[in-house]
Amino acid sequence: MTNPKEAAHKATGHTQRGQCSKRLSILDAAAEVFCREGFAGASIDEIAVEAGVSRQTIYNHYREKETLFTAVVEDVMNRTNASLFSILATFPDKPDNLEDDLSAFAVRLAQNCLCNQDGKFLRKLVQSEGERYPQLFEGWRRHGPGKIGTALAALFARLSHGGGLQMDDFDLAARQFLALVNADLQMITLFGESPTGEQLDNAARNAVRTFLRAYSAPAGNPAMGADNGPQRAPQA
């Protein structure tokens, strides 16, 4: 028995709803189980039960456990990626209150990418299986935190140019921004639960305040251009 289904699924737009919905529920259940049990601990039977399909159907769509795993990782990465950019687009073009805008932005980012089910999945699985599948997660490095990093860096560059921020290493600032947002959150998410709205708000507020204390342009200096104020001594 070859696999006409994979070809059919990819090539033709003739996809049947049944097939597709099975695929989706398998991916969903697999993400759940892989995340909960890890790759070695997850059993195909468990996934099949949770997905509401027979084990054979899984082996039908994905040759073996590893194939399923990589498919799940790619699926979650794509979803996270999409969500990421839709959130980036929500940052106002002309922020009127940088602290409020950045805080709200951090909250959206945290709850849709970081504290998400998908975010949890990626964090856990990259951590535990990253060394075993380097080429798989190298995509995550580039398109996950890598991409959010560069996107954030671009945002900060824009804000710097607009005069609200002042910094010389946008990538560094982006990494630090994310680290600060996570500072208060990781203890919660690591414990396995999702932060409440209030916890999210506080974490974002704390992160943004510190970030702005380090990087906001001197008040009353509507700086244009890239000139550097007397803010920091470029050390060594």
Place this chain on the structure above:
Amino acid sequence: MTNPKEAAHKATGHTQRGQCSKRLSILDAAAEVFCREGFAGASIDEIAVEAGVSRQTIYNHYREKETLFTAVVEDVMNRTNASLFSILATFPDKPDNLEDDLSAFAVRLAQNCLCNQDGKFLRKLVQSEGERYPQLFEGWRRHGPGKIGTALAALFARLSHGGGLQMDDFDLAARQFLALVNADLQMITLFGESPTGEQLDNAARNAVRTFLRAYSAPAGNPAMGADNGPQRAPQA
């Protein structure tokens, strides 16, 4: 080559040296294998081979796999804890250059607790098995990042009182300090390798610069005052 066997260990009633060294090599090998394979993926046989003992000896010392696992976690936590406090003691009583002293401190912290083999173990295993063994890792929360957090907070309180720093939430500052140090490091450690000395230096330097820009007391302001306004640091 993992046998510091002359270390004085816990006296368990009938202490013989042979027993003790076996115990240590079992714990060592188990830590290695659990870290590499996760709890489910690790096999007792693999650990036995790596430890250079027979499988039966492991079952002799630890009733079952789970017992061994918890013993390993506790062992690693204790080691990390000890290392932590010895490092904390290295921070000078009267720092002459806050940036340099904090950077050097951050480097020591990172390479002895965070990027360590033990640090890697705790990060990975807490992440992947934390939800399954909450009571086990609750100790980690209190004595790991929890304890380092409070110890750091105490340090920052001292520095604030001395006039070098200015902040009103010491615990928050401690969390943020650690987060900033990790900001540049986690991408490296997550990938599985240890950072070079240069990477460590840069990460620490970047973290401390941002931290001080957010929290250093205004120059020429000797001390006191729990109040901190939204001022930034002209530093240098």
Place this chain on the structure above:
DNA sequence: GACGTTTTAGACAATAGTGTCTAATTTGAC
């Protein structure tokens, strides 16, 4: 209703791992 495809349940072999048991062997203390 007929037909091709997908799905299903279940049996199946093969492999791997856990934890126990026993008997032989080593080890260290006296």
Place this chain on the structure above:
DNA sequence: GTCAAATTAGACACTATTGTCTAAAACGTC
């Protein structure tokens, strides 16, 4: 050298899991 404790190798029963196979059932389309 003796003796007891620790260690070892190996067999063992038991369970779990992977991945394959087959024949029956469900599904969708015409």
